[in-house]
Each structure stands twice: as structure tokens, then as C-alpha cells.
Amino acid sequence: MAIGVLIVDDSAFFRQQIKTIINADSRLRVIGEATNGREAVDKTLRLKPDVITMDYEMPLMDGISAVREIMQKQPTAILMFSSLTLQGARVTLDALDAGAVDFLPKSYERVSGANSSLKQILVQKLLTLARPRVAPSVSPSVPLVARHSKKTYSQGFELVLIGTSTGGPVALQKLLTQLPGNFPCPILLIQHMPGTFTGAFAERLNSQCAIQVKEAVDGESLAPGSAYLAPGGMQMMIAGKNRIKILAGDARLNYKPSVDLTFGSAVKYYANRTLAIVLTGMGADGREGARLLKQSNSVVWAQEGSTCVIDGMPSAIVKANLADEVIPLLDIAKRMVEVVR
Structure with a gap:
């Protein structure tokens, strides 16, 4: 029909x-x-x-x-x-x-x-x-997680990466507004969005959050308690310890910004000290970047499917066995505060 x-x-x-x-x-x-x-x-x-x-x-x-x-x-x-x-x-x-x-x-x-x-x-x-x-929003091969199983991590985290697409603006608002202003490390946000939108979105988030939220600028240093939103139509990469690079994207990449690219760029400088989170979104952007992070002993979380607008991106992480934890949206911020110290 x-x-x-x-x-x-x-x-x-x-x-x-x-x-x-x-x-x-x-x-x-x-x-x-x-x-x-x-x-x-x-x-x-x-x-x-x-x-x-x-x-x-x-x-x-x-x-x-x-x-x-x-x-x-x-x-x-x-x-x-x-x-x-x-x-x-x-x-x-x-x-x-x-x-x-x-x-x-x-x-x-x-x-x-x-x-x-x-x-x-x-x-x-x-x-x-x-x-x-x-039809069901989650493939039958990916079971819904009835109860969130928490893990214990031995490493200290120095960087948080959050990638999202469809449903992301509201999901990011719900997550980031729960974080305290003294959150101890920088956060990079990769949201699929046109360039004319990201400035207004960062401005809105900053007015709602205790942490500082801003549109990322090429060459700027990362600071704890701050979140940096990738500019629409561009790519955001880690270019050194506590430094980001904004550049025009390769035409071969479907997404500008690309979650995969930002995730993958963190491996060199933040090997096993990255916490990467994949939220609601269409497609599978973030899966290959998450794979690289997992290979360097970083930690990857996925938003639980029933709390997503579209669970394509999180379920791609789950299907590939890359998720250390699968967490309902409203529990993610509390869990971040527990493990990032």
C-alpha cells in the first residue's frame, strides 16, 4: 500500500x-x-x-x-x-x-x-x-535493548565526539542541556546540516546549555566544558592535540560534515581516550569512523533505537558490533558525566 x-x-x-x-x-x-x-x-x-x-x-x-x-x-x-x-x-x-x-x-x-x-x-x-x-523502525536482526548494561572503563577520556543526522537537532538539545558547565573535556558535534543553519543552531544551543556551544573555527584550540559544532558544508578534523581543522570536503564524501571523517581523525591524537556517540540519523555515517576508533581501543556508544527519530546510524553501529553501550537518549548525558572524569 x-x-x-x-x-x-x-x-x-x-x-x-x-x-x-x-x-x-x-x-x-x-x-x-x-x-x-x-x-x-x-x-x-x-x-x-x-x-x-x-x-x-x-x-x-x-x-x-x-x-x-x-x-x-x-x-x-x-x-x-x-x-x-x-x-x-x-x-x-x-x-x-x-x-x-x-x-x-x-x-x-x-x-x-x-x-x-x-x-x-x-x-x-x-x-x-x-x-x-x-514497518518496524528497527531491523528484526537488531534486538531492542530492554535494559541498558553499563560497562566499566579503565581509560580516562579526553575527548567526546557526537555524530547525528535526522532528528539530531532535538536530540542534541535534550542531551547537551543536561550536561554541567564544568564538564571536564571538549565535545565535537557533527550534525548533517546546511552551512546557513549551523551558526544559528550553535547560537540556540549555547543559549540553552550550561556548557559553551559554538560553531567550530579553523585552527582553534579545544577547551573543557565547550562543544564545537562542525560548520555545514565543511569537514571538521582533529589536527593536533586540542586543535581542530576546518576544511572543504572531498567531493567523494557524501556528507559535509562527515561523522566518519571526524571520528577517524581522532585516532592519531586521542587513540584510546575518545568517547564517540552516534545518535539518531538516516544512513550509516559514523560506522567506519567508529570502527577505526574501536581498533584504537576507544569507546563507542549508540542511541537506543526506540528513542531515535530514525535509527539508521545507531543501528549500523550495533549491527557491526561496535557499540560498547546502547543507551536511551535521555540517559546519555548522565552516563557521560559518570564515565568522563
């Missing part, structure tokens, strides 16, 4: 373009359209779509208000379309806080292009976001 999609946008042109892309894939079917947030809420309650695409700026009710009301009345996976501006970034982060699951840049040119990469990305995101309602 095809996945039902509700399209919400006040632009008739954009709705038609999105509808054409969705209906071209037999696994998806547009079951309704709405031109404003109020209509979106009403049609969600009546049509019960599997997934919704949502614009922000609309008459009668904006997208964030619609997301908030939908999540209260009929929780549904929502994909926001966002402008690539600082204001657009802030609005998108508000939408994620309200309950939207993921976002895509809104581009009239890209969505109407003959061979637009946006088309493929849109279809993949819709299929993945709707999956928890269509």
Missing part, C-alpha cells in the same frame, strides 16, 4: 511540482493538499496521512503553529521546507522544536529542474520518515 502524503504550501506552483515528484514514485501517493496551516490541521485529522510536507509562511496559520497543533491532535511525521537564510534557519529550528522530524531547503529552481537531485532526496526522506508507521 502506497504511503499517503499531504502537501501543505500556499504556492500552487510548488504544490504541483512536489505532487508530480511524489506521484511519480509508486511507493508514494498524494492524498491531499492544503494552502494554509488551518487547512493542514483539518485535513490531517480527516485524511490521516503517513507523512506531511509543510511550508512555513502561509496565510491564516503559519507552518510552526500547524506543526504544534498537529502533534497535539494527530502526531504525524512532518518534513519542513525551509529557506536557506539565517531567518529560515531559526524558523526551521523552531519547527523541529515544535515536532517536525526533518527539513529540506526550499528551492523553486531545484524542484522544477529536469534532473534535480532534490527529487531523489525528497522521495527518500518521505519514505524514511513514514517508515515507522509502515
